[in-house]
Every structure is written in structure tokens, then in C-alpha cells.
Amino acid sequence: MKKLLFHEIHQKSRLSIKEVNEALKEFELYSSQWSILFCLKQFGSMTQKEIWQYMNVEAPTVTRTIVRLEESGWIFRREGQDKRERIVQLSSFAEQKLPAIENRIRQAEERLVSGLSEEEQDQLIGLLRKIGMKSSDEKDVKNG
Amino acid sequence: MKKLLFHEIHQKSRLSIKEVNEALKEFELYSSQWSILFCLKQFGSMTQKEIWQYMNVEAPTVTRTIVRLEESGWIFRREGQDKRERIVQLSSFAEQKLPAIENRIRQAEERLVSGLSEEEQDQLIGLLRKIGMKSSDEKDVKNG
């Protein structure tokens, strides 16, 4: 019987989270904390809204993770011009540690995809990106 | 900057869980409950161990979900020959409802992958299955 795509993605997602958490153990971080640190490393300081929009999660999820990252000294927050906003920034401790962590993560990821050729990896990412896009959206892209 | 595969899978996994949960609302089910029901529908009665092994999750995860499914009348459990085991079986209520639910799920999934051609969908599943397999395992497959 044909397995649903949903189950396949779900399983591999759990598997890779497990792998990433294992890799992060030595830095006392969890995968979702890493995701936010990685985001800040790419884009610099961001409001929480910018973070959850980019990561495609809900606001409360980011609040929780940010609070833990703040408590453990990876980030700090300051008020924006708009006093409702809170701008999140990497601590110098984080800036200093991040390159080694990214290395470690890429290493874990390489083990995960070691069964795929470079070409297959690119193909996979390309196909994943198409998920959740209606064919009409795709048309828009072509026309735009 | 190159996004990590891990993030891509993780995002699409959350997206499809959301979609599936939405589709399941009318049946008062959640995605993980559905996963177990689908499993039992495919294979018939199973021990909890068989379920968590097939689903690639840990035993406590299955315990929790099974308990909720039992409370809401979708499944029941009986003792096995081995009194440590608990054999899980679909209720007749579940047997009766499942076809409509599976239909609804396939419909949700179709919307998710409507941006991909049939061929791309097969490709995607094929590539996903290769994740987490070391190249040495692949060699074993070729030789076996």
C-alpha cells in the first residue's frame, strides 16, 4: 500500500531533529534554539516578528525559545522605536561560538544526506520548496 | 547564503502537520492519532512495540497517543500471550469511519503537492527515503 508523503516527511524531520540535537549536545543547545541563532547570524538583529515570519512558526513558539536563549546568555533583547517590538541580538559569546557550531551541524547534516549525491541533494531541496505552493502560485512565479 | 536541508524539511513537516490537523478537525482527531490508525488499518492488530518500531518513534510517544485513542473509542487493547504486551486493535467505529478520513487526508495532501507533477512526487519520496541511510548501507542494498 502506498505510504503517504506526509508520513515520509514527518519521519525524516524527526530523524534529522534527533541528529541535530545530538550534535548540539556539547554546546548545550537544542535544535529550535539553533534555528534562531542561525537566523540571527544570517540577518543580524531582528524583531521577534521578523524571526517567526522567516521561520514560519507562530509568535508564542519564538517567545519561549528566545526566553531560554536569553537566560542562557546567547542573545539579548532591547526595545525598538516602536515600544511593542523587541529587537533580538546575538551576544558576543554567541558570535564567538557560532562558527564552530555551524561546522558541527553541517557535519551532522552531511551524515544524514551521505546516501545522496550532490545533484540529488539539490533536487531534494528544490522539490521540498515546491511543497505547499499551489500550481496557481507557480504560474504567478512564471508570469512575474 | 545556503539554507540547511534540516531547516527545509523541518518547515515542510510543520506545514503538512498543520494541513493534516486542519483536515482532521471534523473527525476530532490529531495527526499523530491518525498515523496510528492508518498503521493499524494497513497491518491489522499490532503490539505497541510493533507500532512504535514501524513509526520510528519512542515507546512513550505511542503510549500517550494510544491512551487518548482508547479513551475516545477509536481503538481498544487486549493482553497478549506475553502478558507484558498489549495488542492494539481498531474499534468497529474506527473501521467504519476510516475510509472517509483517509479520503479527506489524501485530499489535503493533494493540495500540498499540487505544485509538483506526479513524476516529481515520486522523485521526492524516493529522495526522502534515502535520508539517514549511510552510503555504506546503500552499498549493502546493492550487494544484497
Place this chain on the structure above:
DNA sequence: TTATTTTATTTACTTAGGTAAGTATATGCC
């Protein structure tokens, strides 16, 4: 300027996953 609505974040509560440790039954060895 005051009242209403919108927006950014937080809090409370739910499901879902994990690890570690506890319990009860089976199995193996003496």
C-alpha cells in the same frame, strides 16, 4: 483629543516528541 481598532508580544493550555527511570512479566543460568 478621545475612542476604536490594529499590532507585537506574552500567557495559558493542548498535542507531540524525546530521555531516564520505574514496574511487571519473561527468559536464562546456576
Place this chain on the structure above:
DNA sequence: GGCATATACTTACCTAAGTAAATAAAATAA
């Protein structure tokens, strides 16, 4: 048979993600 070990499941506690509702600040309308 009796004791040690292994196995199946459960319990307790952690992170992660979601929804709904609360709070506080900003923007808008009257």
C-alpha cells in the same frame, strides 16, 4: 526453583509547536 538479566510498557519531566485569549503600545477614526 531462585536469582540475574532482558523486555514491554508506563510515568515523570524536558523541549517544540499550535490555538486562544490577555496585555500594552501604536495607528486610525470620530
